[in-house]
Amino acid sequence: MSKLDIKNGLIEMGHGSGGRASATLIEEIFVRHFDNELLNQGNDQALFSIPAGRMVISTDGHVITPLFFPGGDIGSLSIHGTVNDVAMSGATPLYLSASFILEEGFPLADLERIVISMAKASIDAGVPVVTGDTKVVERGKGDGVFITTTGVGIVPDGINISGDLAKPGDAIIVSGSIGDHGIAILSSREGLQFGTTIESDSAALHTLVAEMIAIAPAIRCLRDPTRGGLATTLNELARQSNVGISIQETSIPIKAEVKGACELLGLDPLYIANEGKLVCIVPAEDAGQLLAAMHKHPLGQNAAIIGNVCEDAQQMVVMKTAFGGSRVVDWLAGEQLPRIC
Amino acid sequence: MKFVDEYRDGDVAQLLARLIRQEAKPDRNYRLMEFCGGHTHAIFRFGIVDLMPDNVRFIHGPGCPVCVLPAGRIEAAIKLVEENDVILCTYADLMRVPAGKRDSLQKAKARGGDIRMVYSATDALAIAQANREKQVVFFAIGFETTTPPTAAVLKIANAMQLTNFSVFCNHVETPPAMMHILSAGEAKIDGILGPSHVSTIIGSQAYADCCDKYRVPLVIAGFEPLDVIQSVLMLVRQINAGEASVENQYTRAVSKGGNKKAQSLMAEVFEQRPLFEWRGLGVLPESAVQIRSEFADFDAEKRFGMQAIATADIKGCICPAVLRGMNNPDECKLFGTACTPEDPKGACMVSSEGACAAYYSYGRYRAAESKA
Numbered sequence: 112m113s114k115l116d117i118k119n120g121l122i123e124m125g126h127g128s129g130g131r132a133s134a135t136l137i138e139e140i141f142v143r144h145f146d147n148e149l150l151n152q153g154n155d156q157a158l159f160s161i162p163a164g165r166m167v168i169s170t171d172g173h174v175i176t177p178l179f180f181p182g183g184d185i186g187s188l189s190i191h192g193t194v195n196d197v198a199m200s201g202a203t204p205l206y207l208s209a210s211f212i213l214e215e216g217f218p219l220a221d222l223e224r225i226v227i228s229m230a231k232a233s234i235d236a237g238v239p240v241v242t243g244d245t246k247v248v249e250r251g252k253g254d255g256v257f258i259t260t261t262g263v264g265i266v267p268d269g270i271n272i273s274g275d276l277a278k279p280g281d282a283i284i285v286s287g288s289i290g291d292h293g294i295a296i297l298s299s300r301e302g303l304q305f306g307t308t309i310e311s312d313s314a315a316l317h318t319l320v321a322e323m324i325a326i327a328p329a330i331r332c333l334r335d336p337t338r339g340g341l342a343t344t345l346n347e348l349a350r351q352s353n354v355g356i357s358i359q360e361t362s363i364p365i366k367a368e369v370k371g372a373c374e375l376l377g378l379d380p381l382y383i384a385n386e387g388k389l390v391c392i393v394p395a396e397d398a399g400q401l402l403a404a405m406h407k408h409p410l411g412q413n414a415a416i417i418g419n420v421c422e423d424a425q426q427m428v429v430m431k432t433a434f435g436g437s438r439v440v441d442w443l444a445g446e447q448l449p450r451i452c
Numbered sequence: 453m454k455f456v457d458e459y460r461d462g463d464v465a466q467l468l469a470r471l472i473r474q475e476a477k478p479d480r481n482y483r484l485m486e487f488c489g490g491h492t493h494a495i496f497r498f499g500i501v502d503l504m505p506d507n508v509r510f511i512h513g514p515g516c517p518v519c520v521l522p523a524g525r526i527e528a529a530i531k532l533v534e535e536n537d538v539i540l541c542t543y544a545d546l547m548r549v550p551a552g553k554r555d556s557l558q559k560a561k562a563r564g565g566d567i568r569m570v571y572s573a574t575d576a577l578a579i580a581q582a583n584r585e586k587q588v589v590f591f592a593i594g595f596e597t598t599t600p601p602t603a604a605v606l607k608i609a610n611a612m613q614l615t616n617f618s619v620f621c622n623h624v625e626t627p628p629a630m631m632h633i634l635s636a637g638e639a640k641i642d643g644i645l646g647p648s649h650v651s652t653i654i655g656s657q658a659y660a661d662c663c664d665k666y667r668v669p670l671v672i673a674g675f676e677p678l679d680v681i682q683s684v685l686m687l688v689r690q691i692n693a694g695e696a697s698v699e700n701q702y703t704r705a706v707s708k709g710g711n712k713k714a715q716s717l718m719a720e721v722f723e724q725r726p727l728f729e730w731r732g733l734g735v736l737p738e739s740a741v742q743i744r745s746e747f748a749d750f751d752a753e754k755r756f757g758m759q760a761i762a763t764a765d766i767k768g769c770i771c772p773a774v775l776r777g778m779n780n781p782d783e784c785k786l787f788g789t790a791c792t793p794e795d796p797k798g799a800c801m802v803s804s805e806g807a808c809a810a811y812y813s814y815g816r817y818r819a820a821e822s823k824a
Contacts, residue, residue, distance in 0.1 A: 371456075374456060376571070425816065427816065427817055429817060432497070432498050433460055434462050434465050434498040434503075434677050435469075435502070435503060436498055436499015436500055436501065436502035436503055437499045437502060437817075438497060438498070438499045438814065439813040439814055439817040441793075441812075441813040444794045444796075444809075
């Protein structure tokens with residue numbers, strides 16, 4: 112088989128044909144970088160034994176512009192996103208699959224850069240990519256690269272975490288500063304200069320989750336506030352659990368540069384996406400100890416209790432403002448759009 | 453954040469609120485119109501209503517650029533992009549505003565129209581420079597705040613002799629709209645929180661006639677929450693004293709005469725438009741600007757022979773009355789049922805500066821709170 116010209120080559124329709132060109136692409140880019148025993152077997156599926164417990168599966172499509180951004184890229188994001196979705200059930204993520212939809216004309220060098228980043232994220236997380244798929248679409252019918260990842264994991268016995276379990280009186284914890292990912296993307300997408308580089312918080316949270324569960328097995332809800340940000344996640348949890356949520360603006364960690372960028376653009380940081388943060392609802396009596404444990408983990412250093420669950424048949428999320436008033440933090444209607452003035 | 457946090461100090465807010473409660477006379481009402489959507493946004497975002505005594509009430513005015521743009525102008529822009537091979541660039545919050553026939557720029561984009569969201573007029577110019585083979589039209593809207601940047605890019609485009617760039621001008625002017633609301637006498641207004649960003653351009657003196665003629669006090673108020681609450685106190689004091697003058701709370705940015713450079717830039721590129729339709733206010737004379745004949749080559753209305761499209765507002769929608777300060781959003785039959793932020797029927801439900809969108813969130817909370 113002829114070697115790929117990774118430095119100068121482009122994705123061609125033949126790379127998705129299933130023939131020799133596909134095999135070369137898979138061999139020289141995917142298998143080479145993901146390199147693990149199950150994938151290297153070269154089957155169309157990965158066969159493995161599973162430990163006892165309940166199994167979790169989650170899948171996520173990754174479509175992002177730009178593909179490379181401060182603090183990450185679509186590759187690492189596609190690992191972190193799915194590892195986190197699995198971990199938010201309290202599970203230990205075990206394996207991942209990855210499906211690539213590549214656009215004809217996409218540079219092989221960029222593809223390799225993405226796959227190297229993905230492989231690193233997967234190795235760092237200890238969750239290997241064990242099977243996958245590649246398709247090529249004609250030029251103009253894709254956006255460079257779309258990646259779908261699926262993850263499986265096992266929930267330990269005795270752990271029961273779900274969005275419908277929040278109860279009045281519970282404490283709400285966020286694992287760190289919000290809005291970093293969304294602002295990093297926005298700044299690189301729109302070519303906006305904020306005078307400081309805001310990096311995405313993209314990270315795999317399962318080791319943090321494992322430590323949290325060890326300290327507070329009674330955790331009721333976990334969710335990563337990705338698209339729609341903290342506000343949307345809190346509204347989802349309030350609706351699922353049929354409760355109200357009360358938060359304090361002054362308790363929510365937000366970096367000054369994220370705040371500043373949001374002010375400039377007329378955006379609300381509560382609705383900005385995150386890729387390395389989680390929201391946790393836990394019985395109030397466990398909150399202090401849990402928070403102290405989170406502070407010891409690198410991804411939970413800035414964790415904070417931001418409010419509590421209350422009774423409310425209307426399932427409202429209400430924020431006490433720093434100004435002394437209160438306001439509703441409602442579902443976002445459509446996209447959050449910058450104001451004119 | 454330097455220069456932001458100083459204007460969001462909760463303790464100072466409580467102090468000012470206490471003064472308002474002390475000074476507002478219990479036997480009278482203080483109906484204060486916040487002209488700008490930016491103020492509406494601040495009032496709801498920071499929960500300022502909670503700090504006010506019951507007899508100090510906010511009436512929402514027409515100062516939201518997307519709310520006052522009639523549906524017909526958006527329909528005209530959609531027609532332009534669908535019938536011509538153009539790239540239409542616009543500020544973001546115009547995308548979801550309902551045009552006629554349940555349409556919007558966002559829907560036209562989904563149908564294949566090349567409609568792009570920009571942060572500034574300069575971005576639109578850059579798109580024109582990068583796409584010389586296509587006609588690029590900037591859908592310009594806004595009050596005097598956004599008019600100078602549009603004038604600046606028109607001058608640049610003219611100097612560069614760019615042949616593929618033009619502006620669909622929808623810039624409107626604040627004082628005529630304020631005059632109209634006060635002259636109509638439909639809304640009971642005891643004082644006005646005057647536009648802040650607009651006033652940095654046109655100056656506080658631009659509203660002197662409004663105050664003199666209609667005997668209503670006006671305070672130019674910044675958009676930060678402490679600005680708003682301090683301005684309320686200034687208005688309460690003027691009302692108590694029976695005065696009706698222009699006061700400037702936003703002295704850190706607004707001068708009496710405004711920004712002369714911006715004014716001359718606007719005058720060089722734009723001229724008064726004899727008539728312009730406002731959503732909710734109808735056709736108002738000399739209330740908007742159009743591109744001067746010297747820059748006619750860059751006027752999209754002329755270049756593409758754009759025709760005015762008359763579109764009736766949705767039946768039952770009282771956005772016009774809300775924009776005139778006559779009704780509160782929750783007095784509309786469509787409010788919260790047929791008209792929601794997910795499926796807005798009127799413009800006031802679209803923008804985060806829109807009174808209906810603010811009421812929708814906040815009103816539900818209030819209802820829940822009063823039940824409890």
